[in-house]
Amino acid sequence: MQDYHSGGFTLPGEAGYEQLTLEMARKWGADVIRDSDGTKLSSEIVDAGYRIYSTICIIRQHNAFAEAHPDSQQQVFLTSEFVMAQSDILEIEPLNGYFREQFELNTSPEAMEYWQVWDRTAGQLVPADAWEYAQGKVRIRNCVPYHDYSVSFLAWRIWEEINMYNHTTNHWTSEHLRQLDPRHPEAWAYLQQWLRTWCEENPQTNVIRLTSLFYNFVWIFGEDMRRTTRFVDWASYDFTVSPAALKAFEAEYGYALTAEDFIHQGKLQATHRPPTLAKRDYMDFIQRFVADRAKVLVDIIHEYGKQAYVFYDDSWVGMEPYGRYFSSIGFDGLIKCVFSGFECRLCAGVDVPVHELRFHPYLFPVGLGGLPTFSEGGHPEEDAMAYWMHVRRALARECVDRIGLGGYLHLTIGYPAFNDAIENMAVTFRRIRALHEAGKPAALNIRVGVLHTWGRLRSWTLSGHFHETNEHTLIHINEALSGLPVEVRFLSFEDVQAGALSEVDVLINAGREGDAWSGGSVWQTPELVAEISRFVYEGGCLIGVGEPSATDGLPTRLALARVLGVDLDRGEYACHAPWSFETAEHLPFVLPEAMPKTAGIRIMGPDTQVLSAQDGTPVMTMHAWGKGCAAYLGGFEYSLQSARMLLCLLCHMTQTDPVAAGFCEDPLVETAYYPASHMLLVMNNHDTEVEATVAYPGGKLQVKLGAQATCFCPVE
Amino acid sequence: MQDYHSGGFTLPGEAGYEQLTLEMARKWGADVIRDSDGTKLSSEIVDAGYRIYSTICIIRQHNAFAEAHPDSQQQVFLTSEFVMAQSDILEIEPLNGYFREQFELNTSPEAMEYWQVWDRTAGQLVPADAWEYAQGKVRIRNCVPYHDYSVSFLAWRIWEEINMYNHTTNHWTSEHLRQLDPRHPEAWAYLQQWLRTWCEENPQTNVIRLTSLFYNFVWIFGEDMRRTTRFVDWASYDFTVSPAALKAFEAEYGYALTAEDFIHQGKLQATHRPPTLAKRDYMDFIQRFVADRAKVLVDIIHEYGKQAYVFYDDSWVGMEPYGRYFSSIGFDGLIKCVFSGFECRLCAGVDVPVHELRFHPYLFPVGLGGLPTFSEGGHPEEDAMAYWMHVRRALARECVDRIGLGGYLHLTIGYPAFNDAIENMAVTFRRIRALHEAGKPAALNIRVGVLHTWGRLRSWTLSGHFHETNEHTLIHINEALSGLPVEVRFLSFEDVQAGALSEVDVLINAGREGDAWSGGSVWQTPELVAEISRFVYEGGCLIGVGEPSATDGLPTRLALARVLGVDLDRGEYACHAPWSFETAEHLPFVLPEAMPKTAGIRIMGPDTQVLSAQDGTPVMTMHAWGKGCAAYLGGFEYSLQSARMLLCLLCHMTQTDPVAAGFCEDPLVETAYYPASHMLLVMNNHDTEVEATVAYPGGKLQVKLGAQATCFCPVE
Secondary structure (H helix, E strand, O other): OOOOOOOOEEEEOOOOOHHHHHHHHHHHOOOEEEOOOOOOOOHHHHOOOOEEEEEEOOOOOOHHHHHHOHHHEOEEEEEOOOEEOOOOOEEEOOOOOEOOOOEEEOOOHHHHOOOEEEEOOOOEEOOHHHEEEEOOEEEEOOOOOOOEEEEEEEEEEOOOHHHHHHHHHHOOOOOOOOOEOOOOHHHHHHHHHHHHHHHHHOOOOOEEEEEEOOOOOEEEEEOOHHHOEEEEEOOOOHHHOOHHHHHHHHHHHOOOOOHHHHHHHHOOOOOOOOOOHHHHHHHHHHHHHHHHHHHHHHHHHHHOOOEEEEEEEEEOOOOOOOOOOHHHHOOOEEEEEOOOHHHHHHHHOOOOOEEEEEOOOOEOOEOOOOOEOOOOOOOHHHHHHHHHHHHHHHHHHOOOOEEEOOEOHHHHOOOHHHHHHHHHHHHHHHHHHHHHHHOOOOOOOOEEEEEOOOHHHHOOOOOOOHHHHOOOHHHHHHHHHOOOOOEEEEEOHHHHHOOHHHHOOEEEEEEOOOOOOOOHHHHHOHHHHHHHHHHHHOOOEEEEEEOOOEOOOOOOOEOOHHHHOEEEOOOOOOOEOOOOOOEOOOOOOOOOOOOOOOOOEEEOOOOOEEEEEEOOEEEEEEEEEOOEEEEEEOOOOOOHHHHHHHHHHHHHHHOOOHHHHOEEOOOOEEEEEEHHHOEEEEEEOOOOOEEEEEEEOOEEEEEEEOOOOEEEEEOO | OOOOOOOOEEEEOOOOOHHHHHHHHHHHOOOEEEOOOOOOOOHHHHOOOOEEEEEEOOOOOOHHHHHHOHHHEOEEEEEOOOEEOOOOOEEEOOOOOEOOOOEEEOOOHHHHOOOEEEEOOOOEEOOHHHEEEEOOEEEEOOOOOOOEEEEEEEEEEOOOHHHHHHHHHHOOOOOOOOOEOOOOHHHHHHHHHHHHHHHHHOOOOOEEEEEEOOOOOEEEEEOOHHHOEEEEEOOOOHHHOOHHHHHHHHHHHOOOOOHHHHHHHHOOOOOOOOOOHHHHHHHHHHHHHHHHHHHHHHHHHHHOOOEEEEEEEEEOOOOOOOOOOHHHHOOOEEEEEOOOHHHHHHHHOOOOOEEEEEOOOOEOOEOOOOOEOOOOOOOHHHHHHHHHHHHHHHHHHOOOOEEEOOEOHHHHOOOHHHHHHHHHHHHHHHHHHHHHHHOOOOOOOOEEEEEOOOHHHHOOOOOOOHHHHOOOHHHHHHHHHOOOOOEEEEEOHHHHHOOHHHHOOEEEEEEOOOOOOOOHHHHHOHHHHHHHHHHHHOOOEEEEEEOOOEOOOOOOOEOOHHHHOEEEOOOOOOOEOOOOOOEOOOOOOOOOOOOOOOOOEEEOOOOOEEEEEEOOEEEEEEEEEOOEEEEEEOOOOOOHHHHHHHHHHHHHHHOOOHHHHOEEOOOOEEEEEEHHHOEEEEEEOOOOOEEEEEEEOOEEEEEEEOOOOEEEEEOO
16 A cells, blocks of 8 residues: 655745644655745754755845846836826826836936837827936927827836735835846846855755746836736736847847837736737747746756756746746746646646645735735635645646645644645645556546637636636636546647647637637638638537637627627627527536626527527527537636536537546536546535445446545446 | 697597597697598598698509519618538528518619629628629639628618518508609609699698608518518618619719628618718718708699698608708608607707607507507506606707697597596697797706717717617717706717817717717827817816727727726726725715616726726716816616706706706706796606705795696796
8 A cells, every 4th residue: 555644745844943844744744845935944954854945036136236236137118107288398207106116217328219208199109309308207399289198118126026015915124125137147147156156055955946037927016005006917028128138139030129019008918918929029039038048047956966946936927837948948847836726737737847736825824815824813724625626626637746835834833724634635635646647537538729819828827826817717717627527728829720620629719809818809810710610610619708709890799600609799780680589498418507698699590509598698509510519608607517517518519428537417526537546536525525426437436425525436 | 828728739630530530639739630651531620620731651652653663662782691611612592581572682784783792701802703693592603611701782672661560560461562762763753743643632731741751761671580670770871772873972972882881791880880981971972862852842842832841750861850951951840759858859959940749659559669558458648648758858948849649549539548648748738838939948058069970960869769779878868968958969070170169068978889979980080089188178078978989999998088087998907907996975966876887997097086886896987187077977877867967967067056947956856947937847757746846046946746747837
């Protein structure tokens, strides 16, 4: 019998709590002890025979250098507020409204080259000789009265954003940390040497856990307390910019980027929006830069006999694990913090030797949402179970190598229920891992392709955690898919035009008109529309959710309206009477009680079968198209019921029997079947004990399940 | 004392019910007796000493001529359904899905010139040599597989639409009436002669009541019972088309219209959508044609010593009463059927000698909505009172000359409550008319400009009756305005750019993105935006409702976002945190309980005062802009409460005291003050007796009002 009580667990050690550290390491079966951001392990812990992870945020711990070389700091393009001209002269203070502790104007000659002044009412660039900068203000001449003007400018970022977050949210009071741009030649030389010195001074460290790399996700603070965060995007590239980067880009690509490529009328370019072609080029440019420089650092780490793991959060821009250059860096492991199943699949699917999850909650007094965890009123064991149940179903589909926690270990004192829960999770994790090692779980013959602008680059995630992107339907779908026994891949529109539909059975497009997930104006490409029409007509399946393939300028608002059998009325159907319809009397599967509605959906004709409608608006339809079929859903909100509905829909459309992968009628009981191990994994998502019948290829299994329990049931 | 018991009332006489006709004429104080569509008055009625109206639908009563000259019938451009090519050959039956009793293909050589075949997937016209028509089908070669194709074609309209409506809805069984196109030379000669003959044969007729003129509003029927009406638009011009019209247009304008100018990707061009420039030209062209030909007919009528009134409904396309050429026709009167206050104001404001309202309900067994009126289950007196209370408040602001009824008089037998109600209404109408004749009611110093694409042409109405357009916010606002003591005018965007804002104090823009009422892409005109910004900045007021000034391509979704203080997020604000806000503690006036919400509205900054919000979305805001201010409303649904709110909003924004025009705190008690007559008109909209205090410039008046009563209160 295998020992499931140790291994694959990373414990956050804490100096001053050496005994607790070693005790919890035994309880949870840790094989690794790590430090946490801002802490240092004591020798008593380091010498206890565990492997040691040490955390480094490579660009952040160098205030002395930054002060000596202020031009080595990172930058960003910002826009001033829009200001209306009352006469032909106007003055604008560019930094008005920004958090002055985060930003400083970059008025160096090489930066001023990139400053722009815009007549935003006319949409026209103001000639450079019509404005000048002096003493914090831009003075514009020859203004058109009652037009709005703005200044786009480069600013230094003088406070590293994660440190700034901890100060402003967790009341840290230490020195503001600055961050270096590795593109700055002296900074880059300094950073390499600093890393070598660090490796030399820390021989006990086995694994350097890079708290990502160089460029933080975008996080722009405002000075007004009614909008402290002006803009936050976990996947945008605004914080990578500098005159040096722009010049290098121009030299390589043969065209120059301008401030407007970033400012984009003040909207910036959020990951949720389709990128301009220039942004695509720029992203590739930055990804190569990040990978090249990261490889140099990883090589240094290897030189010292250590391993390099990367924590996929914070300063990770340009090193996307599904990007083209990630594997070239040579990381030994990837660590991903997880709240949700999709994050587990994101981590599990990356081409890297070791995949590790950092579970939630953090060992912090309060959680990310501001509610107590390890403090009065907190129930960390309940939080942990809630996250675990999201992650568990994904782990059952595709496992990772390690799990772990983060934060301050001493906070677990007085929370024995939490400590027991983690112990149980660790054991269960190891059992699931062992099943995967013996052979893959049975899956249905359904290959799902999730179609959006970013394709593989943004596999599983959109940007950020579930709660940060949950107004976007697709993250709900990804979360549902993360625990279903189907193959999932992420396709871009270019992939589809290059023939990728031959590799999928069901194509999903889910988003809102104009966003990166629905696709926006790419749907004005006739070849794309015809290719998907062909795919379905020849027998493929299409699921559209929300405002799939929506764009303007076409005869229908949804480019795929004819295939889907529904269209979206944004007013163009004025005076066109809708088709009357009746909802289907017998549903092929159970629908969740509340199906989200997209206002304005109307069926294209009587061939569209309406499975469900709300206030006269179809919220779920089916439409045959040649040998294939298309389903439309007004929306999708993740729940176990909706995840089950999605599974049943996939099976219904592809005429697949779900039993092949193990199936329980109760949507709150999920299962995975491991034929090589002759094992059914049955997961109870009820808060109560239930009896369940699980059908699998070998027959049916009756099983009694404790509340929230994970059962390992041997079968023939 | 004036006699309010007779005059200004048109009674529908009925042959076979001569005694009833004369009795009701006395009871209701009729001075005119008219026939109704499809009926003929007997000599007993005609000779009873009343003035006589006779109804003529000039283009409809000529089946023999139409059969002898089938090419004199009216036409329309239609599009076939979209059909997907599975190979390089495709056949399409153009008329598939259309009601075959309404349409017939026009395959004459001059019509075939205008047929088009479209690759709708690629958005490309198929060359004429790649398709041919034969035996009801179009055969297309060289198709791109999986592209959708459609055929645009000319069809004869072989059944006059109002007659068709009465057959299909009211179970008429008589011969299908056809309609002639007055552009056809022989038809035109025939119609003039026919009218002369009619005048000669009907010497007793004083007034010819033209059931409009030549071209019906667009009403396209389908063959499938699940969508019998495919398209209906009370103000579109599709039914005016013919090869002859297109040739004449081309000769005059120097460019040719094509089928696509009408078909517009299958969407047609509904009045609710901004027109293309070609459509604008075409409308003007048709308006001039209609006015020219109508003048010839009116001159003939005058020649015979008769008057020509026009009934503004049915075949009225091209003769809009607020169009440029209407007054040139020389009509003696305009008759408008009214359900609502805005229709009363529409009629009252037209430049024509006599304004007459046809009240509802019709003397028909069932009403337009299909519910019983003069049949079992009907309560025509309640219906009449409901319509009356909508119309009454508008009559109090601007009166008309006459009222009347339509339909079959014998149906009133057994409905004495209805007959009494009409008698009372007639008396009240005459009293209100007398007040107007003595001097205008007091109005506030507030000039409201309603801004939309059509401007003056579509004053008060959008297209059709309230219940036909009530998904459009603006009709609710027009209905509210119709009874408020303010000056109202309707401005186009061209008017604004030509300086019309100097004539208004408050500008209202209310609509949905892309519709004719909001304005659509016209908002990409910087001069327009700057002009409104100037207007408000210098002290004007702006009210935006729904999605005012919404368009894409600008820094903000609402072009006037900076002035309004709110913007509409269609996804572009992804990652941009919203401003937090608190709703105002003290409201300057009472808001209706449920304020409609536009999803995605966010304030532009802390200067925007949120008066009301729903689920975190502002539904009413105020924003100071220079010396002026702007209000935003998430929507507007007409009720007396919301009408009162609008009045209070107008007064609040312009700092006007509503008492100047008479004011009662109770929103269900409306008032009008006639200084010349020293009279307060107090209208109780409660279903119960109430006591009300009305403030007016001379003081305050306490008055007890019966349920729904209209009180005439003499004051100092």
